[in-house]
Amino acid sequence: MKSSLLFAASLAAATPAVPLATGAPPRPNFVILIADDLTYRDLGCYGGQAHTPAIDRLAAEGLRFERCFQAAPMCSPTRHCLYTGMYPVKTGAYPNHTFVSRPNTISIVQRLGAEGYRVALSGKRHINPKSVLPFEYLSDPIDFAEVQKFINSCQSEKKPFCLVVASHHPHAPWTEGDRTRYDPARLKLYPVWADTPATRDDYRNYLAEVTEFDREVGQCVALLDQAGLTPNTAVMMLSEQGTSQPRAKWNLYDLGIQSGCVVRWPGVVKPGTVTSAMIEYVDVVPTLLDAVGGKITPDFDGRSFLGVLRGTTSRHKDYVYSVYTNRGVNNGSDHYGIRAVRSEQYKYIWNFTPKDPYANASLRNATYRSWEQAAAQGHPGAKTAIDRYLNRTEIELYDIVTDPFELRNLTGDPRLAAVQADLRAHLDAWMKQQGDLGQETEMAALRHMVKYARGEGNNPGLNDSTGVDPRKAKKKGADTRKGAKKAP
Incomplete structure (x- = not known):
């Protein structure tokens, strides 16, 4: 990735962009x-x-x-x-x-x-x-x-x-x-x-x-x-x-x-x-x-x-919106979709399958492995960090202004009931507008990965390496959960 500034000098005499037409800016x-x-x-x-x-x-x-x-x-x-x-x-x-x-x-x-x-x-x-x-x-x-x-x-x-x-x-x-x-x-x-x-x-x-x-x-x-x-x-x-x-x-x-x-x-x-x-x-x-x-x-x-x-x-x-699809991620929990909506002050996160421990490729890096070793040796901070990362509630609600690192889940706080309902309504409306069916969309994700597609989207369900079409995975005994229950 190393590159050089040797070419910069020759640009010094270059002419700036000029108008597309005479007299136009x-x-x-x-x-x-x-x-x-x-x-x-x-x-x-x-x-x-x-x-x-x-x-x-x-x-x-x-x-x-x-x-x-x-x-x-x-x-x-x-x-x-x-x-x-x-x-x-x-x-x-x-x-x-x-x-x-x-x-x-x-x-x-x-x-x-x-x-x-x-x-x-x-x-x-x-x-x-x-x-x-x-x-x-x-x-x-x-x-x-x-x-x-x-x-x-x-x-x-x-x-x-x-x-x-x-x-x-x-x-x-x-x-x-x-x-x-x-x-x-x-x-x-x-x-x-x-x-x-x-x-x-x-x-x-x-x-x-x-x-x-x-x-x-x-x-x-x-x-x-x-x-x-x-x-x-x-x-x-x-x-x-x-x-x-x-x-x-x-x-x-x-x-x-x-x-x-x-x-x-x-x-x-x-x-x-x-x-x-x-x-x-x-x-x-x-x-x-x-x-x-x-x-x-x-x-x-x-x-x-x-x-x-x-x-x-x-x-x-x-409001701003976000989506995370774990399906197909290396070493990931195959059924852990997440959606979120954020206002200037609050963040609402919906974890589709909270009964599953969360996992992805980051659990294989040196940092996370060191946490596991430290937790086994009684390091309280490591145990807390691991538990917070792996085990999540279905709904997470954070006050970003007072808690920028999202450490205190405020879900269920009666003082924030209206905030939680408002954020949920906006998230539901956004997902509907996007054609996002929640867990059903998650389970279809493999069809949208290049390695499972041939050409530029032709027959996108086919896994080239195995010949298995994820759309027919039910016959193979795959998890076919329809999705998480309606969240509060």
Whole structure:
């Protein structure tokens, strides 16, 4: 993944984007920089312990969102949401390693392409099919020489561009970056983690790779700055879902679904500002279209937050939604679907099958294994962390303002009965609108995973490796529970 700044100098003399027509104002370029499993709280500009000078610079020169969310705490559904402007179940891209199966779905590529843009993706993909997402695919991993060629080509053609630069950092196993910058003994751990040497070592290694992502951000921004593209380019940094350590990725707690979002856009965004407006990844494409006068069609789930960027409004959404599908996840509990709705103050989580212990790939990492060993030796914090992670009630309700790490479940508190009922009503309405049938949708998830599909969604129920069609799994003795009972 190592890349070089050797190509930056040649960009210094490049010509900024020019108008599409004589006398017309130049259309803005868009650059979206996205991390891979980065907990937003770890970024320097969010008060975190990672060394992130490039991202901090963007925040100082732009707008930082305190309440940005994505609808699924897994890489593939998150990216499909971002690029289509639609929620996961609606497009069919809701388990991990998924693909869009909804007919006639189009993405940021066709949307901005219709407005005269070239749209490219450099780095991590994890999206399908290409018929829905026909980016100009550059190298994976990121090669800034190719990024330079793409920018130069757009300038030669006098066309505006949208470029997604998708890092593989800081996705596990955290093998890159300067670990000597971080002393494990001095790191402050999240209160949902057990304090073990392995937890600290893994966190140190992860933070070092967060800094690697920041290096890539700095490298990309340097190309834009040195080319003179900054005045006419909106740069958005997104941290994606949280780290794969317990209670972040794979979960609907805020450490999993809340994202860092910073936007630098000279002349549009006031430098050094912060907003508490709630936005979602599904809002990004409608916002870009709105910025260039494009058509925002009814099939979008997202809404433009251009007014928030311009500073003409301080609010956007009252509720945000999320979905987690454990089916098909490595080492996962095959029937542990989760849905959630969040307001500015409260979070309501519905666990479909709480009688099952929760499990996923994070239970196999060094951190979690160290918790098990510590708990066996009588470490009280480890036992609490494990119990909190594995054993969940059907409904969880949290006051995010007073309990940001979601440690105190307030379900059943009579003082919050109206709050709980309101959140449940909004969640039910959202699921109905999305065609989400709860546990029935969970059990159908394998049909929406690439490894069970042939081609780009043809015969999506077939498992190529076994020849078993999950839609006929009942004959094989599989668990065919219809779903959890109606939750309070």
